[in-house]
Amino acid sequence: MPLVELRGVSKIYHLGGEEIRALDDVNLDIDAGEFISIIGPSGSGKSTLMHILGCLDTPTRGTICLDGTLIHNATPRQLAAIRNRKIGFVFQFFNLLPKLNVLQNVELPMVYSGLSSRERRERALRALRMVDMENRSKHRPMQLSGGQQQRAAIARALVNDPKIIFADEPTGNLDSHTGEVILELFRKLSHEGRTIALVTHDPEIAAVTPRRIEIRDGRISKVIDPKLAGLDRQLETPASV
Amino acid sequence: MNFWSAIEVGFKEIWAHKFRSLLTMLGIVLGVSSLVAMAALVKGMENGMKEALIAIGGLEKVRVEEQDIPAKQRQYTDDAVGCTINDVYALERSAPLVTLVEPEMRMPSYYRVTRDGKMPDWVNLIGTWPSALEMNEHIVQYGRMFNDIDDENARNVCVIGTYIRDELFGAPDEVGHEIIPLGQTININGEPFRIIGMFQRYESERERKQRELQATQPKAAPQTGPKRSRGWGGHKGGGFVFGWKNRTIYIPLNTMWLRFRAATGTNNIPDPHLSALNLKVASVDELEPALQQARNVLMSTHHGIEDFRFQTQEDWAQNITSAIHHARLSGGFISAISLLVGGIGIMNIMLASITERIREIGIRKAIGATYADVFVQILIESVVIALLGGLAGLAAAYGLVYLLQTLSPTENTPIITFTALGVAFLFSAGVGVLAGLVPAFKAAKLDPIQALRYD
Structure with missing residues (x-):
């Protein structure tokens, strides 16, 4: 059974009497441990898809099953709990809270899942170790470089041990070298067995993932799947980026 | 999000905007201190009115x-x-x-x-x-x-x-x-x-x-002219x-x-x-x-x-009771207005604060804050401001009463009662809650997607 299962998912907005289909009858499965990318130009519906997959939004039609739970008609409170425990977000603009230091930022998801302060601290430090940011734990986001901020944000996404991590243009605000470092980090995490979905408009970045899903006008227009082509074995070995 | 971390966030938020928070608290400080001082004045007045009644036998x-x-x-x-x-x-x-x-x-x-x-x-x-x-x-x-x-x-x-x-x-x-x-x-x-x-x-x-005050001051010029009674009007x-x-x-x-x-x-x-x-x-x-x-x-x-x-002295006692009642009512009304103004100040600043922090609220919601988490956080911030103001107001009340006493030393001594302190403090807490409701509601119902896009 796939980790995420979308069946006939549509998202329809009404703008000035006009019907806008941001997503139109999308079917998609993501298995546990997969590293996929969702590509498409701006306005294609890839952000809407990510929002729905990430439980920030609910579809107008269709069913979504995440980790065995149907979530397409969950209440906002249930969605918040799912976001908290099963999903990690990495954003283009890092979205760290400027008033908190790195450690406190990484602890934040656990504040909402109600862990004790000792456990929060331990797990936050462990997550920071994973992204090699331990020695910056007392810094404020503003004192860090973009790459360091993004690594802290990835630590925050990891800290509650989520089922799936969504990264929305994670390199969009970084120079190309730092971007590569971040992508390398994602690949490392993927090899550790984490499920990661990259959302990007850049085919070059999408090229790091084995499976690529292209969205256009709210529909899945193209799927590049090594499994279908029997190339998955070949891609097991790390390719140069 | 538990209660204590919400309070901690509230204090941090206040500390991050020290001057703004101070000005906001000032409204509550004035309201609370005037409420306590008013109650103290009325209590002093009541004692002054009652002492004559007691002096004739009660x-x-x-x-x-x-x-x-x-x-x-x-x-x-x-x-x-x-x-x-x-x-x-x-x-x-x-x-x-x-x-x-x-x-x-x-x-x-x-x-x-x-x-x-x-x-x-x-x-x-x-x-x-x-x-x-x-x-x-x-x-x-x-x-x-x-x-x-x-x-x-x-x-x-x-x-x-x-x-x-x-x-x-x-x-x-x-x-x-x-x-x-x-x-x-x-x-x-x-x-x-x-x-x-x-x-x-x-x-x-x-x-x-009056007598004690006169004793400390240089003797007034003796009454000039023939010795005479100056009448009863002064009482x-x-x-x-x-x-x-x-x-x-x-x-x-x-x-x-x-x-x-x-x-x-x-x-x-x-x-x-x-x-x-x-x-x-x-x-x-x-x-x-x-x-x-x-x-x-x-x-x-x-x-x-x-x-x-x-x-009997029932009429006299009744007059005292009704005079006290009226004084308390009018004084309470004026203090309530200043507390209300303080509350509006808090609401205003909380609304400004959540507008500044729309993105923060979006992030918090994206990583798992529920409606209730955000609502409680904003409400607690508002209550923390009000309670800090309330505490400062209680302290300021003593200063205010002291000032009133120095300004008119011959009036009946205002008496600060614990009831007045308690009531004023509770009122400040209530004002904090009321002022926080609308901003908390606005913050809690923000859509995380919209909030994350906000600049």
């Missing part, structure tokens, strides 16, 4: 006076006995709700009290029992009250108020030291009376403060009660009857006559049954002729 004291016989009983005029000592004995024996009875025989006003050619303008000369001390809240500061033996033997002894001393022997303000005229003799209508005791000086708190509230008490001369009841013929009654009344008698009832709550009991007893001793009436 609400429990009831005076029985003679009155004209009602029209339908006019034909019994010759049988009317008026107030007599028999009433006192009867009440003592037959009215259990009346705890104390005191007879009073007052001298006609043309009786003169003199010494060495000096004479007070008017005195309050009464023949009574030693229990008058308890009944009228008198305190003998020097010497002693006459006792039952003095009364039994009809001795020529008297206990005087300080005003009598001031007029006959000299006031401490004028001679510079306290004269204690124990053992001295004064003349009451030609009869020599020995002073065996003197009461303490009765004065309202305001008068005492506010119940001040006259104290002057009246200071003019008291008590002599034993039997002395009064035996020495002064006018005191024995003139219209062939066989019983020893009284001008009035005072009762004290056990408690104010039982005033009406006690009066009914007293009336039944008196109707019997007065042969069914209603030539007496009861005089």
